Amino acid sequence: MIQKKNTKTNGFELMKTLRLILGDQLNHKHSWFKNKESNCIYLMAEMRQETDYVKHHVQKVVAFFMAMRSFAEELQDKGHTVSYFKINAKENPQELSKLIQRTITENQIEKFEYQLPDEYRLDQQLKEICQNLDIETAAVDSEHFYTERHxxxxxxxxxxxxxxxxxxxxxxxxxxxxxxxxxxxxxxxxxxxxxxxxxxxxxxxxxxxxxxxxxxxxxxxxxxxxxxxxxxxxxxxxxxxxxxxxxxxxxxxxxxxxxxxxxxxxxxxxxxxxxxxxxxxxxxxxxxxxxxxxxxxxxxxxxxxxxxxxxxxxxxxxxxxxxxxxxxxxxxxxxxxMPNYATLNKLNNTNKLPEFFWTGKTKMNCLKHAIGQSLDDAYAHHIQRLMVIGNYALLTQINPDEVDKWYLGVYIDALEWVEITNTRGMSQFADGGIVATKPYVSSANYINKMGNYCKNCYYKHTQKTGEAACPFNSLYWHFLDEKKEYFKDNQRMGMMLNLLKKKDAKELEQLKERAQQVIENPDNF
Structure with a gap:
């Protein structure tokens, strides 16, 4: 910690420092905590700006609050000074800049430090806060990742x-x-x-x-x-x-x-x-x-x-x-x-998120289980997220903004730095191929090959058209036909597009008609 000259004693004293710890910075091994600093206050807060920027699963909010409180208690047990604001504390302003400024004023803080945040919006907010402070400021690494940001x-x-x-x-x-x-x-x-x-x-x-x-x-x-x-x-x-x-x-x-x-x-x-x-x-x-x-x-x-x-x-x-x-x-x-990445929609998908994403009520067994599990447990593994839920969202051409918000809110581990690149990039191909070389889309065949979701489904994974046909089959060919111009120069899409060209015109028309029914009335399927 930086020292300053003490003119009264002609010696040195530690600068009174405020250190911010965000809710996803619960790193017990950070070098900040190696020594007890008598003139250092650690600031932690549960804030509406974090609970409200997207609608979150209740398990996610509770888990973060519970983990933050436990972390603060452990720091205090080790002799560190922690100023912690619970969500309903009267003195909690619910906004980061106000909280920091007030804590600085009330405690006569001479230096403000923070760990580099992992979300772009918080990075920008903290830079702006520091620009408006009239004391010394510093940002340090979170000491978590193998790599540095760039x-x-x-x-x-x-x-x-x-x-x-x-x-x-x-x-x-x-x-x-x-x-x-x-x-x-x-x-x-x-x-x-x-x-x-x-x-x-x-x-x-x-x-x-x-x-x-x-x-x-x-x-x-x-x-x-x-x-x-x-x-x-x-x-x-x-x-x-x-x-x-x-x-x-x-x-x-x-x-x-x-x-x-x-x-x-x-x-x-x-x-x-x-x-x-x-x-x-x-x-x-x-x-x-x-x-x-x-x-x-x-x-x-x-x-x-x-x-x-x-x-x-x-x-x-x-x-x-x-x-x-x-x-x-x-x-x-x-x-x-970032920040341009959050706006990308290269495939121009604009459809709305179906209601069953919030209820799990659908006749498609794979989506019922994957979405139902997500809603019940705030968890799904990567294939459920990518090849079941994400696959459906892309094939039905849902607006990636809506897909982003859902994924960011529903999963307990979802923070924007990891969610948006997986969702908007790998899953929805909204970035046009920055992350993935081709879109991760499939018919029912892949889902059936990887598990038993198709076994007792209302729909038949082997049928492509008709009322009993699995919606993934018609949606797959409809998507390829709708986006064929965009993917015509993509070598990894060559085989799929060649198969599309060979499709019987009448069959393709039936597939597209079936797919359009699903897209226009998703909650009926």
Missing amino acids: ELANFFEGKKSLLMESFYRMMRKKHGVLMASNSNPEGGKWNFDQSNRKKWQGNPEIPHERGFRKDATAILEELEEAGIATFGNIPNNNLSWPTTRADSLQVLNHFCDELLVHFGDYQDALHTSQKYLFHSRLSFAMNSKMLSPKEVIDKVVDTYLENKDQIDISQVEGFVRQILGWREYMRGIYWKE
């Missing part, structure tokens, strides 16, 4: 495409993760994605998730008193998510001990009776920074190295790729492309 932009400078695989390989080499030597990957291959597409059919047995029973009654009453609009529910008022570092470590250990052995095989699988399969459910703990990506990867890789006779490299590489690859890649894309 490392990806620097890596791809001068290159035509932003291929994740090349970034991922660079990260593996740079950080020595799953490397047999400086240049050779563990297992002889960089990517085992082809091994990660098995359909789970009842075996192997899936261990019960490491859940919790955290009484959310008090916070729920506070949210009701404040009039904060949320959706979803918390069964029996017991939150099942980790909200402390100790909880988070338990979830990590459970994943390594019980789930990692089969994670890769079934990471893309879909099943009506299994919500979590072998997934870790660590994303909230990581995105709130209770766990760092490095400690998660180190633990997973160490578990593999100690159990090579039981755990195949394909199980581990798929997990490492999601964190060291996709997570860091998506953050880099975010900081490279």
